Amino acid sequence: xxxxxxxxxxxxxxxxxxxxxxxxxxxxxxxxxxxxxxxxxxxxxxxxxxxxxxxxxxxxxxxxxxxxxxxxxxxxxxxxxxxxxxxxxxxxxxxxxxxxxxxxxxxxxxxxxxxxxxxxxxxxxxxxxxxxxxxxxxxxxxxxxxxxxxxxxxxxxxxxxxxxxxxxxxxxxxxxxxxxxxxxxxxxxxxxxxxxxxxxxxxxxxxxxxxxxxxxxxxxxxxxxxxxxxxxxxxxxxxxxxxxxxxxxxxxxxxxxxxxxxxxxxxxxxxxxxxxxxxxxxxxxxxxxxxxxxxxxxxxxxxxxxx
Amino acid sequence: xxxxxxxxxxxxxxxxxxxxxxxxxxxxxxxxxxxxxxxxxxxxxxxxxxxxxxxxxxxxxxxxxxxxxxxxxxxxxxxxxxxxxxxxxxxxxxxxxxxxxxxxxxxxxxxxxxxxxxxxxxxxxxxxxxxxxxxxxxxxxxxxxxxxxxxxxxxxxxxxxxxxxxxxxxxxxxxxxxxxxxxxxxxxxxxxxxxxxxxxxxxxxxxxxxxxxxxxxxxxxxxxxxxxxxxxxxxxxxxxxxxxxxxxxxxxxxxxxxxxxxxxxxxxxxxxxxxxxxxxxxxxxxxxxxxxxxxxxxxxxxxxxxxxxxxxxxxxxxxxxxxxxxxxxxxxxxxxxxxxxxxxxxxxxxxxxxxxxxxxxxxxxxxxxxxxxxxxxxxxxxxxxxxxxxxxxxxxxxxxxxxxxxxxxxxxxxxxxxxxxxxxxxxxxxxxxxxxxxxxxxxxxxxxxxxxxxxxxxxxxxxxxxxxxxxxxxxxxxxxxxxxxxxxxxxxxxxxxxxxxxxxxxxxxxxxxxxxxxxxxxxxxxxxxxxxxxxxxxxxxxxxxxxxx
Numbered sequence: 001x002x003x004x005x006x007x008x009x010x011x012x013x014x015x016x017x018x019x020x021x022x023x024x025x026x027x028x029x030x031x032x033x034x035x036x037x038x039x040x041x042x043x044x045x046x047x048x049x050x051x052x053x054x055x056x057x058x059x060x061x062x063x064x065x066x067x068x069x070x071x072x073x074x075x076x077x078x079x080x081x082x083x084x085x086x087x088x089x090x091x092x093x094x095x096x097x098x099x100x101x102x103x104x105x106x107x108x109x110x111x112x113x114x115x116x117x118x119x120x121x122x123x124x125x126x127x128x129x130x131x132x133x134x135x136x137x138x139x140x141x142x143x144x145x146x147x148x149x150x151x152x153x154x155x156x157x158x159x160x161x162x163x164x165x166x167x168x169x170x171x172x173x174x175x176x177x178x179x180x181x182x183x184x185x186x187x188x189x190x191x192x193x194x195x196x197x198x199x200x201x202x203x204x205x206x207x208x209x210x211x212x213x214x215x216x217x218x219x220x221x222x223x224x225x226x227x228x229x230x231x232x233x234x235x236x237x238x239x240x241x242x243x244x245x246x247x248x249x250x251x252x253x254x255x256x257x258x259x260x261x262x263x264x265x266x267x268x269x270x271x272x273x274x275x276x277x278x279x280x281x282x283x284x285x286x287x288x289x290x291x292x293x294x295x296x297x298x299x300x301x302x303x304x305x306x307x
Numbered sequence: 308x309x310x311x312x313x314x315x316x317x318x319x320x321x322x323x324x325x326x327x328x329x330x331x332x333x334x335x336x337x338x339x340x341x342x343x344x345x346x347x348x349x350x351x352x353x354x355x356x357x358x359x360x361x362x363x364x365x366x367x368x369x370x371x372x373x374x375x376x377x378x379x380x381x382x383x384x385x386x387x388x389x390x391x392x393x394x395x396x397x398x399x400x401x402x403x404x405x406x407x408x409x410x411x412x413x414x415x416x417x418x419x420x421x422x423x424x425x426x427x428x429x430x431x432x433x434x435x436x437x438x439x440x441x442x443x444x445x446x447x448x449x450x451x452x453x454x455x456x457x458x459x460x461x462x463x464x465x466x467x468x469x470x471x472x473x474x475x476x477x478x479x480x481x482x483x484x485x486x487x488x489x490x491x492x493x494x495x496x497x498x499x500x501x502x503x504x505x506x507x508x509x510x511x512x513x514x515x516x517x518x519x520x521x522x523x524x525x526x527x528x529x530x531x532x533x534x535x536x537x538x539x540x541x542x543x544x545x546x547x548x549x550x551x552x553x554x555x556x557x558x559x560x561x562x563x564x565x566x567x568x569x570x571x572x573x574x575x576x577x578x579x580x581x582x583x584x585x586x587x588x589x590x591x592x593x594x595x596x597x598x599x600x601x602x603x604x605x606x607x608x609x610x611x612x613x614x615x616x617x618x619x620x621x622x623x624x625x626x627x628x629x630x631x632x633x634x635x636x637x638x639x640x641x642x643x644x645x646x647x648x649x650x651x652x653x654x655x656x657x658x659x660x661x662x663x664x665x666x667x668x669x670x671x672x673x674x675x676x677x678x679x680x681x682x683x684x685x686x687x688x689x690x691x692x693x694x695x696x697x698x699x700x701x702x703x704x705x706x707x708x709x710x711x712x713x714x715x716x717x718x719x720x721x722x723x724x725x726x727x728x729x730x731x732x733x734x735x736x737x738x739x740x741x742x743x744x745x746x747x748x749x750x751x752x753x754x755x756x757x758x759x760x761x762x763x764x765x766x767x768x769x770x771x772x773x774x775x776x777x778x779x780x781x782x783x784x785x786x787x788x789x790x791x792x793x794x795x796x797x798x799x800x801x802x803x804x805x806x807x808x809x810x811x812x813x814x815x816x817x818x819x820x821x822x823x824x825x826x827x828x829x830x831x832x833x834x835x836x837x838x839x840x841x842x843x844x845x846x847x848x849x850x851x852x853x854x855x856x
Contacts, residue, residue, distance in 0.1 A: 158823040186810035190538035200342030306660030
């Protein structure tokens with residue numbers, strides 16, 4: 001093969017590839033204004049392992065499709081910031097947010113509504129855990145959190161409500177600043193990682209989601225000779241579904257209510273739906289509203305997570 | 308030659324010790340023995356990855372997605388690099404404006420170089436998050452997040468290659484009145500073609516690793532699945548996915564090395580020396596490139612990015628929004644940026660030291676021309692035992708290097724954190740381990756492409772292998788080793804952004820905090836600081852490399 005035919009081949013394939021990328025999308029990604037045929041884009045901050053999620057996705061999408069009569073696509077995003085941003089630009093219509101991220105998302109999309117939460121989310125708790133070697137005794141009164149001064153501490157993800165925002169808020173109420181802890185505060189990125197890092201003794205104290213603690217306890221994966229709960233926070237509102245107002249134009253003004261009803265209707269007595277609820281770690285979904293998160297918003301502003 | 312090496316060597320040692328001191332290595336506890344159990348669980352799970360059909364299906368699909376992102380990202384990277392490389396090369400401007408500059412390229416050249424340095428300084432993950440802001444969750448964002456920073460890096464290397472290619476032929480053409488573009492097309496570019504191609508293949512290998520990290524912001528693929536299984540500490544699933552990543556990396560690295568061999572360009576860009584006899588040659592079997600090029604349209608088709616987003620009105624609107632939200636930068640942060648920059652630097656220096664030293668040690672056994680039968684340092688009388696020992700050593704060294712570079716730095720960070728107390732050191736180790744794998748492989752290739760003549764001369768004089776190594780191999784490779792290590796330092800600095808889990812603070816932690824608070828004005832300020840820091844590191848490493856020539 002001489003150089004000229006080689007170059008010709010090279011050019012052809014480049015042109016071909018450009019052609020491929022400009023023509024293909026119009027067929028698969030219809031523009032977002034095209035009405036009822038556009039799928040409802042459901043997103044979630046997944047905190048399960050890939051295999052479980054695979055089951056959760058397909059089940060949830062199938063259930064919602066049947067209940068709502070519109071096509072549903074599931075777009076998983078692991079990064080809180082990316083999920084909020086995607087909701088803002090309109091690429092996600094219905095998202096399973098944490099308390100703080102839900103508020104952040106609603107503030108960026110006027111008209112967005114919190115519609116449903118799990119039964120446990122209205123009374124959510126975080127726990128502070130400590131390595132046994134630290135000798136820190138369980139704390140009864142919030143003021144006694146000051147004994148944690150000078151220890152090392154890790155949170156979960158930066159924008160996690162149960163793994164960071166509320167724990168930091170309660171520490172503040174006890175008069176503790178982040179600079180009162182030894183070294184830099186850690187961000188383990190997940191509740192499980194917080195648990196394991198404290199169990200290993202890397203960090204002396206950790207703050208995590210109580211639900212994760214309880215389910216790991218049930219699974220028997222916590223080494224209780226090494227780590228224990230030292231304080232349980234007061235209750236607050238956490239995870240919830242938030243819906244984008246754009247869906248009203250597409251599927252009708254009552255669509256948010258329809259979604260709310262569909263989620264509420266999930267019934268633990270129906271085996272298929274029971275599995276879905278279990279994957280979510282819930283007995284059922286209950287309605288919620290924006291005003292439930294006023295406290296979270298206030299704390300978010302105080303701590304600087306909402307500008 | 309020897310004295311600047313000594314000066315720099317001692318200086319570097321001093322700086323590394325200083326940084327380690329800053330990291331608190333010489334005071335208090337650094338190792339946490341309580342975490343060995345966890346690390347053991349992680350290691351033990353590697354022996355029994357989860358092979359359930361469900362997970363295997365997920366893994367297979369994720370692997371294809373990651374590969375496709377890498378292919379598309381590299382393609383875009385190449386397009387940008389060709390344009391950017393020409394415009395940022397000295398020789399281009401000297402050819403276009405031959406009279407205006409008496410040997411000095413115009414200010415425009417410096418301008419383009421500075422402009423290209425900005426995308427380079429920003430980590431792909433930050434680019435990715437920015438693109439989610441204007442295009443939403445479209446594969447387009449991830450492709451550009453790889454293509455743009457890598458394009459800028461490649462442009463710089465392309466410019467260096469063009470500038471270091473002999474100019475006689477070009478000068479002849481220019482002097483006889485040929486216009487600059489045609490003169491380039493018929494002299495410099497064909498001359499440099501193999502070097503450019505070789506570097507492009509290297510970038511493709513980097514894209515695979517980058518695509519894996521990008522998975523977590525919605526791009527999907529192996530990175531996404533790995534993050535999920537790591538978050539829930541499902542180590543057996545994690546290993547299935549890591550194994551897939553290792554196989555993918557291994558295949559791509561091997562394929563690229565084989566192709567380069569076939570095409571006649573085993574040498575990567577030589578970063579130090581003005582090689583007078585750079586191979587000016589025909590591509591040996593160019594048709595081998597065609598299947599590679601065919602991958603491009605296939606991968607674009609597989610991911611189907613919505614290219615229409617590029618000029619959609621929504622993009623313009625969202626871009627305006629984000630620019631408005633980011634201006635003016637938040638200058639109140641400036642006083643706290645200096646200590647944070649120091650922390651970032653203090654993490655990057657031990658990181659590159661670990662990477663360079665580890666890479667150096669592993670590169671020799673990993674190179675196929677030293678200890679194997681027929682190799683330079685092979686003892687001719689060794690029996691079968693010695694021969695299989697040499698092969699075993701080679702495979703072991705290569706496996707370690709592959710494992711190190713295939714596992715993304717954030718995962719190394721979490722594993723290391725179990726047995727180290729939080730701080731700069733675990734972060735530096737994580738970055739060091741990941742980059743060790745990359746440097747070791749680059750260095751092994753340097754060794755494999757050594758100029759054999761001086762070594763043969765030494766051998767003919769009857770030098771024993773130990774002397775051959777000390778007086779032949781080492782002096783020939785060391786300057787290039789250092790050049791690669793310095794080059795990689797900049798990368799280590801960028802990557803400090805993604806190992807926030809270690810609780811080392813630095814600019815990375817501030818940036819993550821600002822991104823998750825949607826504090827765009829703060830983000831712009833921190834990014835500005837990171838860019839400046841990268842400029843300084845770039846300038847410093849350039850100075851060191853020049854003095855090593």
